[in-house]
Amino acid sequence: MxxxxxxxxxxxxxxxxxxxxxxxxxxxxxxxxxxPETQERxxxxxxxxxxxxxxxxxxxxxxxxxxxxxALPDLWMYGDPTMHELREALAAHHGVxxxxxxxxxxxxxxxxxxxxxxxxxGTPVVTxxxxxxxxxxxxxxxxxxxxxxxxxxxxxxxxxxxxxxATEGAPLIYMANPDNPMGTxxxxxxxxxxxxxxxxxxxxxxxxxxxxxxxxxxxxxxxPKDPRVIRMRTFSKARxxxxxxxxxxxxxxxxxxxxxxxxxPFGVGRVAQAGALAAHSDDAWLAHVRAxxxxxxxxxxxxxxxxxxxxxxxxxxxxxxxxxAGNDGGAFAKAVLDGLVARGVFVRMPFVAPMTRCxxxxxxxxxxxxxxxxxxxxxxxEARAAA
Amino acid sequence: MxxxxxxxxxxxxxxxxxxxxxxxxxxxxxxxxxxPETQERxxxxxxxxxxxxxxxxxxxxxxxxxxxxxALPDLWMYGDPTMHELREALAAHHGVxxxxxxxxxxxxxxxxxxxxxxxxxGTPVVTxxxxxxxxxxxxxxxxxxxxxxxxxxxxxxxxxxxxxxATEGAPLIYMANPDNPMGTxxxxxxxxxxxxxxxxxxxxxxxxxxxxxxxxxxxxxxxPKDPRVIRMRTFSKARxxxxxxxxxxxxxxxxxxxxxxxxxPFGVGRVAQAGALAAHSDDAWLAHVRAxxxxxxxxxxxxxxxxxxxxxxxxxxxxxxxxxAGNDGGAFAKAVLDGLVARGVFVRMPFVAPMTRCxxxxxxxxxxxxxxxxxxxxxxxEARAAA
Numbered sequence: 001m002x003x004x005x006x007x008x009x010x011x012x013x014x015x016x017x018x019x020x021x022x023x024x025x026x027x028x029x030x031x032x033x034x035x036p037e038t039q040e041r042x043x044x045x046x047x048x049x050x051x052x053x054x055x056x057x058x059x060x061x062x063x064x065x066x067x068x069x070x071a072l073p074d075l076w077m078y079g080d081p082t083m084h085e086l087r088e089a090l091a092a093h094h095g096v097x098x099x100x101x102x103x104x105x106x107x108x109x110x111x112x113x114x115x116x117x118x119x120x121x122g123t124p125v126v127t128x129x130x131x132x133x134x135x136x137x138x139x140x141x142x143x144x145x146x147x148x149x150x151x152x153x154x155x156x157x158x159x160x161x162x163x164x165x166a167t168e169g170a171p172l173i174y175m176a177n178p179d180n181p182m183g184t185x186x187x188x189x190x191x192x193x194x195x196x197x198x199x200x201x202x203x204x205x206x207x208x209x210x211x212x213x214x215x216x217x218x219x220x221x222x223x224p225k226d227p228r229v230i231r232m233r234t235f236s237k238a239r240x241x242x243x244x245x246x247x248x249x250x251x252x253x254x255x256x257x258x259x260x261x262x263x264x265p266f267g268v269g270r271v272a273q274a275g276a277l278a279a280h281s282d283d284a285w286l287a288h289v290r291a292x293x294x295x296x297x298x299x300x301x302x303x304x305x306x307x308x309x310x311x312x313x314x315x316x317x318x319x320x321x322x323x324x325a326g327n328d329g330g331a332f333a334k335a336v337l338d339g340l341v342a343r344g345v346f347v348r349m350p351f352v353a354p355m356t357r358c359x360x361x362x363x364x365x366x367x368x369x370x371x372x373x374x375x376x377x378x379x380x381x382e383a384r385a386a387a
Numbered sequence: 388m389x390x391x392x393x394x395x396x397x398x399x400x401x402x403x404x405x406x407x408x409x410x411x412x413x414x415x416x417x418x419x420x421x422x423p424e425t426q427e428r429x430x431x432x433x434x435x436x437x438x439x440x441x442x443x444x445x446x447x448x449x450x451x452x453x454x455x456x457x458a459l460p461d462l463w464m465y466g467d468p469t470m471h472e473l474r475e476a477l478a479a480h481h482g483v484x485x486x487x488x489x490x491x492x493x494x495x496x497x498x499x500x501x502x503x504x505x506x507x508x509g510t511p512v513v514t515x516x517x518x519x520x521x522x523x524x525x526x527x528x529x530x531x532x533x534x535x536x537x538x539x540x541x542x543x544x545x546x547x548x549x550x551x552x553a554t555e556g557a558p559l560i561y562m563a564n565p566d567n568p569m570g571t572x573x574x575x576x577x578x579x580x581x582x583x584x585x586x587x588x589x590x591x592x593x594x595x596x597x598x599x600x601x602x603x604x605x606x607x608x609x610x611p612k613d614p615r616v617i618r619m620r621t622f623s624k625a626r627x628x629x630x631x632x633x634x635x636x637x638x639x640x641x642x643x644x645x646x647x648x649x650x651x652p653f654g655v656g657r658v659a660q661a662g663a664l665a666a667h668s669d670d671a672w673l674a675h676v677r678a679x680x681x682x683x684x685x686x687x688x689x690x691x692x693x694x695x696x697x698x699x700x701x702x703x704x705x706x707x708x709x710x711x712a713g714n715d716g717g718a719f720a721k722a723v724l725d726g727l728v729a730r731g732v733f734v735r736m737p738f739v740a741p742m743t744r745c746x747x748x749x750x751x752x753x754x755x756x757x758x759x760x761x762x763x764x765x766x767x768x769e770a771r772a773a774a
Contacts, residue, residue, distance in 0.1 A: 080424040084424060
């Protein structure tokens with residue numbers, strides 16, 4: 001050995017870097033979704049149609065835009081950490097008290113806080129295999145043990161979710177209604193029966209991100225005294241404000257108050273609160289968006305049919321299109337998706353079989369769906385040739 | 388007992404509510420700061436001067452306002468979860484790579500993620516007694532054991548912080564430079580010596596929220612290969628965008644990459660990224676704000692002197708004003724603060740003696756400081772009468 005090999009090196013003692021917790025150390029450094037901007041950079045050009053993330057391409061309420069514009073010069077001020085005015089408005093709308101409402105950085109942010117409150121290493125958490133990946137990300141992030149039950153056909157399965165929660169002693173159950181990625185839904189009576197069977201001390205996180213697109217019969221009444229369910233709503237979908245990051249939860253006052261134990265207190269800023277407040281009260285814009293979404297769902301079904309494919313009925317602002325290859329593990333639908341992306345049409349698809357026979361197409365403007373209609377035949381042809 | 392007392396009640400099984408984790412269960416439901424909006428609601432009127440939260444009352448860059456305005460109609464799209472363009476710009480500015488930059492929902496949000504990566508129940512974490520309460524909130528929120536060393540006079544004490552970290556085996560040390568709440572600072576040589584002594588496997592979180600107001604000599608050079616320090620910067624102070632919620636951290640690529648293990652992936656939205664990008668490049672506005680802050684610091688010192696009080700030298704956009712009652716546990720300064728608040732002037736004060744002899748006044752416009760100058764004599768007189 002040379003003398004140099006014996007010399008102490010200034011950085012040697014720090015070669016290992018910071019000491020992450022054992023949990024953090026074993027988590028992967030990867031976020032649940034690759035954003036379309038990253039795909040566009042890979043593609044070398046912008047997408048012609050951005051209909052993959054269930055964003056509301058019909059845009060935000062002009063009243064919300066005006067309110068946010070007015071708030072911009074005031075952005076030197078932190079937002080109200082109690083989000084008083086927005087919580088009052090949401091509470092009045094839902095017939096609950098402000099103590100039953102918490103606002104957060106999108107449903108994603110609220111799912112993170114809820115997970116943190118209920119999940120520690122080894123805690124069993126029940127969801128459906130193929131349901132929202134960001135929920136799985138948060139559960140894994142707190143060391144929870146994910147217990148995933150299969151979909152029943154193309155629906156989440158309330159009976160299986162409740163049974164698994166009871167068997168496992170899970171404190172947290174996740175279900176989306178309407179469902180993402182399939183767009184299917186359960187009716188209020190089914191949900192009320194499910195809530196009534198939530199095991200003692202557990203809570204059902206009912207993700208209603210797509211509630212505004214669903215038939216009224218799909219939404220059970222809100223009972224803020226019931227500790228067995230917390231409802232998640234968002235401004236990212238029907239309200240057209242995905243890039244603003246505002247969601248809210250409605251629940252029992254005890255659980256809502258617990259969010260104040262750990263949330264980022266000033267996390268929902270001033271322009272976010274102003275925009276959400278104005279968007280919330282613009283019923284006319286909401287009606288406009290709903291009508292556009294209904295028309296778009298019909299058009300997607302037509303395009304699917306014209307290509308020999310089947311669109312699933314949807315209560316959301318997207319449609320799952322069955323690509324018709326049966327249960328092939330998703331290879332065919334993935335090939336179709338890749339063909340669409342290569343042609344400038346951003347869509348996504350479910351992650352878990354048998355739903356992976358589908359691609360998921362968000363409601364678009366006529367021009368967006370024209371691009372989809374134009375790209376689909378060639379994408380299908382390519383996929384069939386490769387199959 | 389009556390028959391009714393024996394009857395099962397539908398809600399009895401759920402009386403206990405959701406099962407919080409033991410850690411969450413014992414945390415208080417309280418955020419670190421009461422916002423000025425809550426105080427205004429108690430006061431029954433808006434403050435005449437909002438100079439308590441070290442916000443930049445001089446406002447955001449007009450170019451940032453224009454960029455955000457242009458982004459508003461695009462808010463139906465989620466922001467890029469990789470924050471590619473903003474990270475590239477910040478990296479170029481600091482002479483590091485984009486892999487050395489993570490952007491989050493304010494420094495508050497980043498402190499939460501950093502704590503989560505490094506702290507679990509019982510982990511010792513070193514800070515100064517009287518330093519940033521939101522850091523303490525996050526540490527407590529992950530069950531960390533806070534080890535707080537005293538200030539040395541009105542400065543944080545690098546030697547004591549390093550010594551405590553070594554003794555305790557702490558993986559995380561927090562220090563702000565310039566300091567909040569005192570406005571004092573250390574020079575680059577002192578900080579470099581401190582960084583060199585960070586114990587093996589620990590990381591110093593150097594909170595530089597007020598960096599843009601500090602003399603250049605207070606900012607050590609950035610070495611992105613050094614795993615011993617992570618630097619926190621923000622758009623909330625000099626950039627005048629507190630209500631937008633954007634901060635960033637500069638550090639070793641391994642630690643920066645770890646943020647992708649647990650952060651809210653879409654947490655920094657589209658208008659936030661657009662505003663921060665434009666604000667970042669407006670050097671002329673930054674120079675304007677710095678000049679205004681310098682003038683305001685001088686004016687606060689004049690007002691203090693005219694009332695027989697002493698302003699501490701400050702490298703930030705606020706001034707700690709010694710109210711002159713010595714080490715009384717803060718009673719006198721609190722009385723002065725209450726008198727100012729009652730007169731419509733929002734200020735804050737340190738939480739821990741002996742710094743509690745001071746009130747903390749943010750740099751204001753001339754009208755804001757006129758209101759402070761007008762309210763201070765009566766607030767002092769009242770406080771003296773009550774003492």
